[in-house]
Amino acid sequence: MKKIQKFLMVTSPIFFLLILVLAYYLTGTNQTKLSIQSKANVLPTPFVFFEKTNEDNIFNSQTANLKAKLADLSTDLEKINFQDESVFPPDLDFQFQIPE
C-alpha cells in the first residue's frame, strides 16, 4: 500500500505537467494566443486617480466592454453568408447517351 502511495506521489505531478503540455499543444498554440488577445481587448481599463472619479472610470470601462461585445457580434454577423451557393446540391445528370 505504501509503495503504491509513494509511486503515485512521485508520478502524479509529472503526469499533471505532461497532460497540461499535451492539452496546450493539442488545442493549438495560435488559437490560445488569439483568445488571450481578444480577451485582452475586453478587459476593463485600469483606474486612473487624476481627473476623473472612480464612477466615471467604471462607467467608461462598462461602455467599452459593451462596445467590444457589439463589435464582436457585428463581425460574427458579417461572417454568416446566406447566399453561398457552393452548398447547393450538385447538378449531376445521370442520364447518359448510349453511343449509337
Next chain:
Amino acid sequence: MKKRIFFLSFLGFIFAFFLSFKFIYGQSSSSKTDNEYQTFLYRLVDINQHSQFYLSMLNQNRDSLNLSSNNNLLQALKDLQQSRALAIESYFIYLRSELAKTTKILEYQDNLAYVYLDNYQTEARKFSEEIYGLTDWKEIKQRSLRYEENYLSGRKLAYRAIGLINYKKFMDFLSFLLTLIEEESIPDEENLVSQINLIKKDVQAQQRTFLASVDKNSDSQGVLRNHNQFLSQKKEEVALLLKKTINNLN
C-alpha cells in the same frame, strides 16, 4: 505536507485529464462536418476525371464501336456513374449532419426531412454498389434513369434543408443579440429590441412561406435563392442597427 502536495497534484491531474479530453473531443467533432464536405468536393473532382476518361474512350472507339463487346467503355461508364452516386452520398451526409445541429428548434415535419435525407443517402450508396454488378448497357441505363428520378426529389429536399439551416443560423443570432441587450441593459435609443423583434417576426413569416412552397414549386432552387436574398436583406438591417447602437455608445 507531503500528503497535501500529493492530494493537490492528484486533483490537478484529474482536472487536466478531463480538460484535455474536452478539448480533443471538441476539436474532432467540429472538424467532422468539414471533412464530410471535403470528401464531397474531392469526389466532384473525381467525377470530372471520370467524365473525361469516358469521353476519351468514346472518341477512341467511335469507329469500331461494338456495344456488346466493348468492355473498357462499359467499365468507364460504370466508374463514372459510381463516382456520381458516391459524391451525392457524401453530399447528403454533409447536409444531414448540418441539419442535425438544428434539431433543437425543428418541428416534426423538419425532423422528417432529416429522415428523408438519410434515405436519399442510403439510396445513393445502394445505386453505387448495384451499378458495378450490372453487365448490360440497357440495364445500366434503366437503373440510372430510376436513380436520376430519385435524386431529383432528393435535390428538392436538399434545398429545403439549406433554407432551414440558414433560418436557424439567423434566428440563433437574433436570440443571442436580444439576450445580450437584456443582460447588459444597453440604452435603447434606436428602439433596438422592438426593431429586432419585428425583424424576427418577418423572418418567421418568410420561413413559413418558404417551407410551404419549396417542395411544391418546380423551381426549388429559385425559391431558395429568394429566401436567401430575403435573409441577407434582414441581415443588413440588423448590421445597420448594430452600427447605430455602437455609434450611440460613443
